[in-house]
Amino acid sequence: MYPSGLIALGGYLPAKPVSPARLPALINFLKQETLLPGEYVAALQQTGCLPGSMETNYEGWERHPWFQTWLERLPPQKRADPFQGAVERRRVPLDPLSERTSVKPYPMLPSDAETLAGALALVNAGLGRADIDLILVHSQVPDLPLPDNASLVQHKLQLPNAGAYSIDTCCSTFVTMLEVAHSFVRSGMKRTVLIVSSYLDSHVLDRTEYFSVDTGDAALAGVVTRVEDGYGYITSHSTSHGNRHNAITLERRAPALYRPAPGVSYSQEFVTFSDLEMCKEIATNAQRDMVEVVTLALEKAELDMCAVDFLVTHQPVAWAGHAWREALGVPPENFYESFSRYGNIATCSAGVNLLEAVEEGHLKAGDQVLIASSGAGENHIAVLERLTPMLIANNCLV
Numbered sequence: 001m002y003p004s005g006l007i008a009l010g011g012y013l014p015a016k017p018v019s020p021a022r023l024p025a026l027i028n029f030l031k032q033e034t035l036l037p038g039e040y041v042a043a044l045q046q047t048g049c050l051p052g053s054m055e056t057n058y059e060g061w062e063r064h065p066w067f068q069t070w071l072e073r074l075p076p077q078k079r080a081d082p083f084q085g086a087v088e089r090r091r092v093p094l095d096p097l098s099e100r101t102s103v104k105p106y107p108m109l110p111s112d113a114e115t116l117a118g119a120l121a122l123v124n125a126g127l128g129r130a131d132i133d134l135i136l137v138h139s140q141v142p143d144l145p146l147p148d149n150a151s152l153v154q155h156k157l158q159l160p161n162a163g164a165y166s167i168d169t170c171c172s173t174f175v176t177m178l179e180v181a182h183s184f185v186r187s188g189m190k191r192t193v194l195i196v197s198s199y200l201d202s203h204v205l206d207r208t209e210y211f212s213v214d215t216g217d218a219a220l221a222g223v224v225t226r227v228e229d230g231y232g233y234i235t236s237h238s239t240s241h242g243n244r245h246n247a248i249t250l251e252r253r254a255p256a257l258y259r260p261a262p263g264v265s266y267s268q269e270f271v272t273f274s275d276l277e278m279c280k281e282i283a284t285n286a287q288r289d290m291v292e293v294v295t296l297a298l299e300k301a302e303l304d305m306c307a308v309d310f311l312v313t314h315q316p317v318a319w320a321g322h323a324w325r326e327a328l329g330v331p332p333e334n335f336y337e338s339f340s341r342y343g344n345i346a347t348c349s350a351g352v353n354l355l356e357a358v359e360e361g362h363l364k365a366g367d368q369v370l371i372a373s374s375g376a377g378e379n380h381i382a383v384l385e386r387l388t389p390m391l392i393a394n395n396c397l398v
Helices: 023-033 038-047 057-062 067-073 096-101 110-125 150-156 170-187 210-214 276-284 286-300 320-328 346-359 389-395
Strands: 004-012 053-056 088-091 134-139 163-166 192-200 217-226 232-240 248-253 268-273 310-313 368-375 379-386
Touching (some): 004 170, 004 379, 023 038, 053 057, 088 217, 110 192, 110 217, 134 170, 170 232, 170 368, 170 379, 217 346, 286 368, 286 379, 320 368, 346 389
Parallel strands (some): 004 232, 134 163, 134 192, 310 368
Antiparallel strands (some): 053 088, 192 217, 232 379, 248 268, 368 379
16 A cells, blocks of 8 residues: 555635735646636736636625515525625636627636646646546536536646546535545555546526525645655545435526516526425434544544544535534634635535645644535545645645
């Protein structure tokens, strides 16, 4: 077995500033080495920020003429706090080709968001395109239902030596891909694996649903490779509860607030809480399910929570991350969440929280970090990783 570790992360969070020290290298890489549309690179070059915007509650909901109707349709217990802890979220820009050629332009393609995140991770790692021999991709909203985005992202990143696989455990997929990448590197089957995941909520968002305030856009990438002894992967475990499979689904329907007009249909695929009883079951069992998967992961390495220095998790709603933290006995100072800035960014949540905890100097090399997530389906996974010096050097901004 070879020791394997995460050595760099790259997060595409629309409108987030890029470190001035990394900006020239990122712009050059995107221009010279990728097939990302030039309009996105130009926006980055002009502003120093990743393309896209930050959306407030006012911009997304309160300014609209239907807001009062929306408010009155909320469940009674939600009317006093209609935004449920959400303050802002990120939105990708419109796809430039669709803006030029369509009367109904659509948001950035998920494969372009994934290409941008992958480029960020490679630049942060100081690696070239030829260094990657496998890319694992998860598009929670893919460009097309078939084929998936894996080989397309490999093509847009111009990775000459990389195979491309897709993996999906819904919101827990980035953590699942981290576990899978470790298994490839530890076994010697692959040397350096790029993992990329995205959730572009703008493609499947029904703003007139009460839960729509929680969700935003993001893409995330990481590089897993051989590292020095004593760092990297320690243990992991995953569980599933398939009886809750139909709780949260994509359904083709009209918006929740919709007045039919002759000859007009606004039906499309929207994220939908399909079975409210199953959703309640997920919430009721949230703490128990997380404790179970974490306990089983730690037991494999004959460890307990005393071995965990820091915790990052998914953040499906404002209360979930702290509920998991409390159930696991982790103090607030050893936990990081970003819900008020990004909302639920699904598969990207746990990884973005790890990235920003590193960027802001909350973590150091050798810290043992528990990365845990739930995912619709219903899936849970936990990975314990001893942070590598390379990850800290490549991503810390302080």
